Amino acid sequence: MSPMALTKRQQQAINTRRHIYKTAMRLFEEYNFDNVTIKQICHEANISVGAFYHYFEKKEDILVEQYRVIDRMFGDSIENLSSDSNLEKIVEFMNQYSQSAETDGVKTVNEVYRVWLTLRQGFPYIEGEGVTGGLKELLRRAQENGEIPRDVDIEEMMWDILIMVRGTIYFWCQQNGNFPLVQRTEKLTRQFLRGLR
Numbered sequence: 523m524s525p526m527a528l529t530k531r532q533q534q535a536i537n538t539r540r541h542i543y544k545t546a547m548r549l550f551e552e553y554n555f556d557n558v559t560i561k562q563i564c565h566e567a568n569i570s571v572g573a574f575y576h577y578f579e580k581k582e583d584i585l586v587e588q589y590r591v592i593d594r595m596f597g598d599s600i601e602n603l604s605s606d607s608n609l610e611k612i613v614e615f616m617n618q619y620s621q622s623a624e625t626d627g628v629k630t631v632n633e634v635y636r637v638w639l640t641l642r643q644g645f646p647y648i649e650g651e652g653v654t655g656g657l658k659e660l661l662r663r664a665q666e667n668g669e670i671p672r673d674v675d676i677e678e679m680m681w682d683i684l685i686m687v688r689g690t691i692y693f694w695c696q697q698n699g700n701f702p703l704v705q706r707t708e709k710l711t712r713q714f715l716r717g718l719r
Contacts, residue, residue, distance in 0.1 A: 539577045542567050546584045547630070555585070555633040585637045592622050593652035600656040608664035613711050615660060616687050619653060620707040623691045628699040635692055657683060670718045679718070686710055 545567040549558045560581055564571050578584055596619060603611040623631045658680045664670045670679075687707055694703045 535577075538569070538573065542569065542574060542577055543584055543587055546581070550585075550633060551627065551630055554629065555581070555636070582637045585634045589634055592626075596622075596653045596656055600660055607669060608660055608667055609669050609715050612657065612660045612664065612683070612715065613708055615656060616683065616711045617704050617708050619687060620691060620703045623694070624699075624703050628695055631691060632695045635695060654680060654684065670715070674718060683711065683714060686714060 542563065546558070546563045549563060549566060558581070560571060560574055563581070564574050567574075578587075596615075599618065600611070600615060603614050605611045605614045658676060661670070661676045661679055665672060665674065665676060687710070690707055690710060691703065694701065694706070
């Protein structure tokens with residue numbers, strides 16, 4: 523549904539959900555996730571507790587929403603990559619993914635990982651969209667153009683790259699951001715892609 527087709531009530535619901543999300547993310551960054559209560563989020567957002575529960579079941583859902591926002595953004599971005607070859611576009615794409623983690627900061631990314639690990643809810647994604655969809659499409663194009671062998675399984679390669687990059691981000695969190703994440707991501711992605719040729 524396009525924004526023009528939304529009713530005033532639907533647009534208000536979207537705005538309220540976005541407002542709760544932004545307020546909570548600011549509080550998580552300032553006070554740490556565990557120290558922020560739903561009541562505090564509601565107070566800062568100037569909404570009732572009932573309104574919070576209308577949009578989110580629990581506080582952790584806000585962090586999942588953070589990932590979904592980033593994931594959607596990345597899925598739409600592959601046509602804007604500036605590199606010439608598809609392999610270079612893959613490196614650029616993964617660098618941007620790591621850059622978004624650096625921008626969010628160690629505290630926020632740590633909390634997102636913690637929620638996934640403690641709640642045992644895997645990375646939320648929609649098949650063929652977001653980061654997975656964008657990376658898979660770039661790999662498909664690289665294979666079609668002969669930049670990587672035709673006998674390589676694109677799906678498996680996509681997951682290998684994501685495991686590598688997400689693992690690097692996880693290690694960066696463990697090290698409290700004590701190394702340049704984007705540079706390490708670029709180095710590892712290039713090594714991985716060189717190994718395919």
